Amino acid sequence: MTTAVTTPAAQPAKSRSTLQIAMRRLRRHKAAMASLTVIAALILMAIFAPLIAPYDPNAQDLEGIYSPPSSQHLLGQDSLGRDMLSRIIYGSRVSLIVGFTVAIFSVGLGTIMGLLSGFLGGLVDTAISRFIELMLSIPELPLLLTLSALLLASDAPAIVALRQTPNASVFIIIGIFTFFGWMGTARLVRGEVLKLKNLEYVDAARALGARNARIMFRHLVPNVVAVIIVNGTLAVGGAILGEAALSFLGFGIQPPVSTWGNMLSNANEVVLEHPYLAFWPGLAILITVLSFNFLGDGLRDAFDPKSRL
């Protein structure tokens, strides 16, 4: 193995071992490991929500509207008398789906764009780079809100059809965050690719007649895997926080789909009367996002040979 590292064909093997080394290093990162445990627990909670939740999260109890925490309802009841604990448990489903999907799509798209831009160069690079430059020059939030409002209300047949499903706003939010989320990754990947592109093993591969696509995916992707994994992890938390912020401004995922974000923003209207209603979903978001951020940080350290672990 060690001798093979120097030959071009064996490059992927090296990166696999980079991954292995990183994982081994990650195991020594206490905060990251704790976070990983929390994340695993959250995922299990989302999957087994029906078994864990004490009540149907949508069961209304008009007599129990705004009841404070009690032995029957550990976290209290909301504006329709629904059990807060069950809603928090079920709410994890949409929040995590949004987080993971956005992370996968935006980092995936960012990687592809970064590879194309960095590897092909020329007109492609100019087009992608200029587009990113344009997007970064327009204030992000207004653009986000306008797009979200536009899609939530658009007359285009595809969007109208999409809106017939109750989960339409989930797809729209995922689409929007993906659209805004890929640029950071693209820039990082492009930078990495530019560094690698002229290294001898890529030249060698090309000399051996490898096609562009093959070079990109066999030789370059493994080398940007650190960037992808770290950014992907951080993007999960970012998307969950972003959805909450959009919900607060009234442009997020719409009821009846409930996420921690829109539970929190609805409760925010009555925060002075019933503060606990806002406290729980906020805490759930905090714990989840915190875990992903710690994990992302741990991964970054793990991939960084300079850091001491």
Next chain:
Amino acid sequence: MKKTFALTAFLLGAALAGPANNSLVVGTSQEPPNIYDPWNTNNLAITSEVNGYMGAALIGLDDDGEPYADIATRVPSIANGDYKIVKDAKGDVIRNSVTYTIRKDAKWSDGTPIKIADFQFWLRLMNDDRVPVPDRSPWNRAKITTADSDTFTITYEPPYLFADQTSPGLAPSHVMGAAWNAFDAKTKNEKDAKVTNEEWKKFISAYTTARNLPKVVAGPFKPTAWRSGNSLTMTRNANYWGHPKDQDKYVQTITYRFIPNTNTLKVNILSGQLDAVSAVGLTFDQGVDLAKTERGKYKTYFVPGAVWEHIDVNTRGQRSKDLDLDDPRMRQALLYSIDRDALTKALFQGRQAVSNSWVNPISKLYKKDVNDYNLNVARAKQLFTALGWTPGSDGILQKGGKKLSLNFSTTAGNTIRERVQQILQAQWKAVGVQVNIQNYPASVIFGPDFLSKGETGKWDLAMYAWTGNPIFEEGNLFKGEGIPTAANGYAGQNNPGWNNAEFNRLQKQAQVEFNQADRIKLFDRMQAIWNSEVPALPLYYRVNVYTKVPGLANYTFSAYTLYPSWNAAKIGWISKGVAEEYKQK
């Protein structure tokens, strides 16, 4: 001294409100974009409320809906000959007219007498195409003729049903006249409407904004300071003729604090920073919560309002035929299967009573003894079965393989409506009606492509509200002519698309029926028809929530007056010797 004061203020949040200096501090959640625009080119509630302090009118309406004379010397009536109705040979009313005499002491705040020219100026601009007033009814059919220097007659042809309960506005022609002439000269030949509109804004903003406060006003208070994003202060206008005799006893300064966040507004009430809250401010939930923690520091009022919440049922298009929504029995069944009493009890402590008519219960035209559609699941099931809808294996009603699945829309972000919606969804589910919630921002719901385009099947049920002064009830909302179509430019208000020949005929008749007793009879029949057909599912009339501290007199409003500013001249503190003339109902 100043420093001590500053520090105390910093630590304690000094409350400068109240009877101590005979002032009044009112909190509101909205800031008017401009004030005292005589043509009301923005029709926001807060603007109307604030204008109430500074405006005067020939005739006003009090909390009971009774007219009183303000600029005019007396209330016009048929009995005193000031109100005339002219009929043709067939006995149909062809025009009506009202004569007003301006009080001798009526002056603008700069001391200039109010003249007929001020009303003529107002009417002329009201009907000028360059002035962007939302609508001109009934002023586009009104003409002013002068009898002498103080007396004039306004004639409506075709006649206007409420001529004796309204009156033309006025604008200070001695102040605005020259600028208007300049505007007129500049834009007379302008082809581009946008350029004209810019010029108009230039003209009107010279008299209505924070930097250019109204130069003169007619009402009991005049604006003295407007700090954008913060507060508007008004002081008593010495030239107003209608002040109470011992006017020094009454409130001298009124400050509106603009507090856009209703939570903040609430904390300000709790900490005693505010004497009262505007009609535009608190949410219902906050009112309920505030009512629990009064401790004698303030009192919370729930005032029956003029806003009617309802659910339109779309009766147009193929989709509604397939779902039988165009059949009254289906709509009755939908109404029988929901428990509106339980809903208003759970959400509003029963403070917003269930309605069964579009007419406001306080209106004289309101018909009490209509079917109340209390929850009756058995009756609902009977109706569904009669229409051929039977429960499928999943419990959802089906007919010919099609499920009874309805799209229910309302304005996204309106928490109360979203809660009502979810409660109703659960109640309908219990009888086998599947309801899909599809909410959109208000700009979409009220935009050109939604409610008015019922025939495309964009919505089945839509929850929103109508606001209307109970006095000016014309039955317009459900007339057949009001169905929005391409032919009328989608201008009508009858979004359900309900078209009932008898109702249409009665409505037309009522519109020209100048005899109150006969109108009541026509409206009785109209409401009976409407109630049996239920083109919209009536929910409730909203209440307005506000608070005020004890001892504040004549700060009241009703569904007729809408804003506490209607009786501005008489607002005062009981501790200063002011007598309570109107009690908040």
Next chain:
Amino acid sequence: MGTYALRRALQMIPLLLVISLVIFGLTALQPGDPVDQLVFGNSNITPEDIARLRAAYGLDQPWITRYFFWLQQAVTGNFGYSQDFGIPALEYVFQNRLPNTLLLTVPALVISTLIAVPLGIFSAVRQYSVMDYVLTFFAFVAVSAPVFWVGALALYFFAISLPQLTGGLLSLPPGGLGGDVPPEAGWLAVTLDKLKYLLLPLMVLMLREIAVTMRFMRANMLETLTQDYVRTARAKGLADRRVLYKHALRNAVTPIVTIMGLSIPGLFGGAVITETVFSWPGMGKAILDALVTKDFNVVMVCLMMLALLTVVFQLLTDLAYALVDPRIRYS
């Protein structure tokens, strides 16, 4: 260098034009327009009224026509009136809103940098110490919590709980711009009054900024400390303290200056969530409101100002790099 700067400056013009087109188009394409709000709920309105109003607001024309009209006016310095406020859009943005926002964002940036930089250095120098862990944990919590949740909790604590606990002695107002004391009370009273209202939003806004800057500073400092020249200096026996301050610190602080430079446009954009939670009438809230009500002229003034600042400061930063770093040469 001069030609490079000039070329870059000229490139900004097409970029800004494209941006203005995108913003205008996106705003215009949204359903609903200002006239709908006037029309709705008014049972007296006629089709003629609607046509007249739409013409008056220019809404009867396709958006691209309106865009070019806007552009033509904007070039001559006329940015039109605010639809919602009836005053010139420039006056509304620059006099009514921008000062409020700067009052909030500038102190937030300055104070949080002053706090965060020493904390970041401390954290780096004492890497893996208890304090480092505590600060790191704080920073992660601060960036992981929804801002409006933190705001709501702060509001509840300072405006409701604290006065209850202290019998009304201590409290912070839950939002707004101040104005409890009249201007006659003197500058001190007015300033303190303003400060009282500023404190809560400032604290909430700073929380996140401190966390981000501190982490950034820590990472930079760690990076510098591992650089060869620092190691060499240490190896040569230079006192730790001197190495730290003379060499490492100077190199570590430079990027902070860049970051601050790049965050200047953000200062003008305001903080929409914090402003919303605390009813602070700033730019963030103004942009949000204008987008919702489609107050085109205000949207355009706000967003174009921000876009302009962004590209200008991007350019300035690049140029500053070139001046500072002899390795970078532009031709």
